[in-house]
Amino acid sequence: MNLxxxxxxxxxxxxxxxxxxxxxxxxxxxxxxxVSISQSSCTEANCPPIETAIVIMSHPARTYKIQKPVAEIESADISRLLLAKL
Incomplete structure (x- = not known):
C-alpha cells in the first residue's frame, strides 16, 4: 500500500x-x-472532495476556484466568477 x-x-x-x-x-x-484549468483532490476537513482551479494568465494573473469537479461546472458557475472579479 502506497500512502x-x-x-x-x-x-x-x-x-x-x-x-x-x-x-x-x-x-x-x-x-x-x-487559461489553465486543473482539478485536484482534497482530503482535509471542510474541503470538497474535488475542486477546480482556473488561472487566467493575464497581467496580473487571476486565480479562481470552483468547489466542484470539472464535469459538474456549468455556465452559471463561470458567470459567478465575474461577480467575484468585481
Missing part, C-alpha cells in the same frame, strides 16, 4: 474546452491570454 500515491480525477478534454470557451467569452479575453 503517498493519489489517484488523479479524470478530466474530459471536451469539457475543459467548453469551460475555456465560456471563460474567454465571459471575461472578454484575447486569444493570446492563456
Amino acid at each position: 503517498f500515491s493519489q489517484t488523479k480525477p479524470k478530466i474530459d478534454p471536451a469539457k475543459v474546452q467548453e469551460i475555456k470557451a465560456l471563460i474567454y467569452q465571459r471575461f472578454n479575453l484575447s486569444p493570446e491570454v492563456h
Whole structure:
C-alpha cells in the first residue's frame, strides 16, 4: 500500500474546452491570454472532495476556484466568477 500515491480525477478534454470557451467569452479575453484549468483532490476537513482551479494568465494573473469537479461546472458557475472579479 502506497500512502503517498493519489489517484488523479479524470478530466474530459471536451469539457475543459467548453469551460475555456465560456471563460474567454465571459471575461472578454484575447486569444493570446492563456487559461489553465486543473482539478485536484482534497482530503482535509471542510474541503470538497474535488475542486477546480482556473488561472487566467493575464497581467496580473487571476486565480479562481470552483468547489466542484470539472464535469459538474456549468455556465452559471463561470458567470459567478465575474461577480467575484468585481
